[in-house]
Amino acid sequence: MHTPAERIPRLVQELDELGRRMYWIRQELVSLAVAAPPPGPLPTQPRAQAAAGPAEGAARGTATAGPARTAGPVGAGEADGSARAEAEGAEGASPGGGAEGASPGEGADGALPGGGVEGPRPGGGVDGPGGADGGRLLAWAGGSITLVGVVMFLVLAASRGWLGPVARLVAGGLLGLVLVGAAAWTHRRPEGHTGALALAATGFATLYLTLGAATGYYRYLAEPVGLGLGLLTVGAGLALADRWRSELLAAGTVLGVDVLTAVVADGAWPLTVWLVLVPQLAAAAVVARRGWPVLALVAAVFPVLYGAITVLAGGAADTARVAAVLGVFLVGSGVALLGKVSPVAFAAAAVPALAMAVRLGEWRGALLAGAVGVCALGAARYRPARLAGVLVGAAAMFQATALPLDGAALSGVLLGQGLVLTVLAVRTGHVLPRYLGAGYGLVGLGLAVARDAPAHALLVFPAEPYLVLGRPDRSAMATGLALAVLSLLLAVAAGCADRRWWVPAGAVGLYGAAGTVILLALLVAPTRAGFLTGHAVTTVSWALVALAMLARGVASRAWRVVGLVLMGATAAKLLLFDLLALDGMVRVAAFVGAGLLMLFAGGRYARLVAAARLPGT
Secondary structure (H helix, E strand, O other), rough: OHHHHHHHHHHHHHHHHHHHHHHHHHHHHHHHHHOOOOOOOOOOOHHHHHHHHHHHHHHHHHHHHHOOOOOOOOOHHHHHHHHHHHHHHOOOEOOOOOEEEOOOOOHHHHHHOOOOOOOOOOOOOOOOOOOOHHHHHHHHHHHHHHHHHHHHHHHHHHHHHHOOOHHHHHHHHHHHHHHHHHHHHHHOOHHHHHHHHHHHHHHHHHHHHHHHHHHHHHHOHHHHHHHHHHHHHHHHHHHHHHHHHHHHHHHHHHHHHHHHHHHHHOOHHHHHHHHHHHHHHHHHHHHHHHHOHHHHHHHHHHHHHHHHHHHHHHOOOHHHHHHHHHHHHHHHHHHHHHOOOOHHHHHHHHHHHHHHHHOOHHHHHHHHHHHHHHHHHHHHOOOHHHHHHHHHHHHHHHHHHHHOOHHHHHHHHHHHHHHHHHHHHHHOOHHHHHHHHHHHHHHHHHHHHHOOOOHHHOOOOOOOEEEOOOOOOHHHHHHHHHHHHHHHHHHHHHHHHHHHHHHHHHHHHHHHHHHHHHHHHHHHHOOOHHHHHHEEEEEHHHHHHHHHHHHHOOOHHHHHHHHHHHHHHHHHHHHHHHOOOOOOHHHHHHHHHHHHHHHHHHHHHHHHHHHHOOOOO
16 A cells, blocks of 8 residues: 555656646647638528527636636646636637637638637748748757857867867857756747747857867867867757757757867867767767668768768878778768668778778778678678678778789789689588679789780780790790689689679680680790690680580580580681691691581580480480
8 A cells, every 4th residue: 555645746746747748739739710611601690599699708717717627737837828718718709609800701810610620821820931840940950050169169260269278168168068958948939939949059069169269279178188178069069959859959969060070179180070070979879769761871971971081181191091991981881780771881981991991092901991891791691781791891901912912913812812802602502702803803804814914916926925035934824824724613613603694704704715725825835836836726626615514514504515616616717827826747647636526516515415305305
């Protein structure tokens, strides 16, 4: 059993809750009455009823005022004021039961018969020009101008010698506290919510900018201390926005802080980046709780912007700048993993770090890009950042490869990476490794064909880079052989990964196979005889591979088509190249060997097809 002393607080709470509900019901009824179409004019009243109008109007006003005064603790003042207004309107009513000057069919204060309230007239009222929207715009414009004035006071006062630094900071802090207190006071009444949001956003932004000036401009606070106090300040503002359930307040606070932070940081761009990362970090909790995408977007834009400026600004690429851009990536990607913003935000967060890696160059840049790539690929395990994480990770790993390497080493590593990713796609069946492997492989193949293992060097003898001034370069031959083998293996893996790629994979395979055989022959005998022998063996080897594919193609249409195409390529090489380029016994061996293989392939293939068509086989 509860004692009377314990029951009284519970009763007060219940009455308070009842009052809030009654006030909410009253507001809903008023809004429904405003939305209802006004009825037509009432019929003319008889003289007897008109004479009794004032008394009945007063009685109705008294009856209306009675229940309104019984409202609960919250909203009671509004109810009493409404009742008094209705009673006064009833006392001054005209004999028709309406207020003086009111149109027919209207009651006191524009009330319609039956207790309704007339909606706003066209061209005026709360929702017309200069109404609620105008007041909201005016309030936020005033807050923006106030913040600009605060920054001017904190920064320009130092150059003009106005007051002392401590006095300026104290004045800024007091102004922020006064604005926040005024917001809390104004928010107590529903009609003051718009102004309260603008006041609160301006107040918290003022407090944060004051701390930023104390940290970056006046150097009164150490950076960790200033950032910690700033986190508490902006966290309090976002907590208030969460309590008031206002994304506008949260986004306005973060926007006001981010836009003007660069001014109070006095050109220290790494510190500027950290000062805008603090609001983004504080906003992450509110975004996770409320799912406010606008807040997440506003908080993510300025760290990327200031991070890019940090990379492009003059000065050495020191540790502070590297740490700042890496912080942009880590915080931005972490917020993106919440799934409340577009995956584009994840990719954008990596831009400053990858740009800084290019500026660092060579192994330092490769280390930074590699760190970004590892983190991005790790984040790709989670659905919100799956595609963006893979793309960012692939780009970062490519950058980590390209920065420290050059020449044939770069071509070989890219071909190797493409081969590994393509084999991974074959083993797992995933699509992304397949396309990433194709991308890496195409870049490496392009570099190899254009520079390190050119295709024209396989058609003309002597040709650079394998022979320079008539002297063989065995190191260049070995490099070209390695690139040719990698190209051949990549072509085979790509054909297995996706059968739709058999045409480009086949072309790359022909290049790889020809390069492998010809360069092996040149390594053995770096003369014209070795070059011609290599081409003859290449022609025969193509015919052998085509025969094997046709043998397997009896039960598989894909293998059959590829085998026939390769046999056609062998015949074309014989007629278009070997007939003109080869001479002597080498030409004879190439034609006889390839011809015999084609004869055998034709006969064997015909027997296999006939056997496959027999019933029971």
